[in-house]
Amino acid sequence: MRRQPASWENAMQIFGFPLSPFVRKVLVVAEEKGLSVESVLTNPANPSPDFLAASPMRKIPALKDGDYTLADSTAIATYMDALRPDPPLLPTDPKRRGKAIWFEEFADTLLAAAGGKIMFNRFVSPRFLGRPGDEDAARQGEADLEPLLDYLESVAPAEGWLTGDEFGIADIAAASMLRTLAYVDCGVDAERRPATAAWYARVCARPAWQAVAAREAAVMKSVAG
Ligand SMILES: N[C@@H](CCC(=O)N[C@@H](CS)C(=O)NCC(=O)O)C(=O)O
Structure with missing residues (x-):
């Protein structure tokens, strides 16, 4: 590309x-x-x-x-x-900017720590390392993930983006974690978490996301079948 x-x-x-x-x-x-x-x-x-x-x-x-x-x-x-400042990744409003960093950190530290236990043990280890994962660790990851996904559901906006009207790093970071979790069926459950599902669908509909997703699908098909 x-x-x-x-x-x-x-x-x-x-x-x-x-x-x-x-x-x-x-x-x-x-x-x-x-x-x-x-x-x-x-x-x-x-x-x-x-x-x-x-x-x-x-x-x-x-x-x-x-x-x-x-x-x-x-x-x-x-x-x-x-x-390349345009379009900006971060809101200019101080309160919204602070929230944007919060959501990025929430995704990169908390969601990643919980999700990583599931991903590594149910996907990476068996698919790429040729050895079974630790199912107890994966189940612990699922338990850790529940309150985090509940929190996300409580703040997912009915319209727009996590920090308001402007799409940005908060949405990209959080949605990216959910996308990876979808590989192990732990992504967004629309019945249990409809607000998250609607917001996530809006992220996935963006042309930039779709372009990256198409390349990802091609790579994953070539390496993982
Ligand atoms: N805080 C880092 C985290 C990066 C990270 O943990 N990447 C993982 C893949 S998801 C990695 O490189 N793992 C390989 C390893 O730890 O050896 C970031 O935001 O880039």
């Missing part, structure tokens, strides 16, 4: 694997902003020198933009937002 240059040098590269909610998050940010990125499929367990140079802790995503490198989805999203 190469479109117009992101900077005066070459298109930036994003190292990662689309199953990762953090990788999806930065790919959607780039797409929303019309930034040109090249996705470099990366397995952190088998790292390339370029990936290692960009991600000292070997986590995905990582970015390389010319001779500039950066790791961590929040850092990368912040870089992209500064590079």
Whole structure:
């Protein structure tokens, strides 16, 4: 995927694997902003020198933009937002901006910790590592997830976005976690959590999300069947 240059040098590269909610998050940010990125499929367990140079802790995503490198989805999203301010990722209103960071953190720390236990043990380990996961750990992840999804349901807006009228990082981060959880049937349950489902459907209908989803589907089909 190469479109117009992101900077005066070459298109930036994003190292990662689309199953990762953090990788999806930065790919959607780039797409929303019309930034040109090249996705470099990366397995952190088998790292390339370029990936290692960009991600000292070997986590995905990582970015390389010319001779500039950066790791961590929040850092990368912040870089992209500064590079291409329009459309903005964060509300300008102080209270809404604070909430946007709250939702991003909620997704990246709390949802990720609970969801990771399920994803790793029911999907990553059996599908990619060739060994069974720890079902007790996965069940603990499901239990941890329940109050978090209940909270999301209590704040999911009847219309618009998590922080109000402006779509942004809060929606991208939270929806990306839910999308990854859908791989293990722990995503949005429309009967139990209709407000979340309606908001999530609005996120998924966005052209940027759909473009990233189409590429993700192609990659997942090629690697996971
Ligand atoms: N806080 C980081 C989290 C990144 C992260 O944990 N990525 C996972 C994939 S979802 C990873 O690289 N795992 C590989 C490993 O830990 O070896 C971010 O926002 O980018």
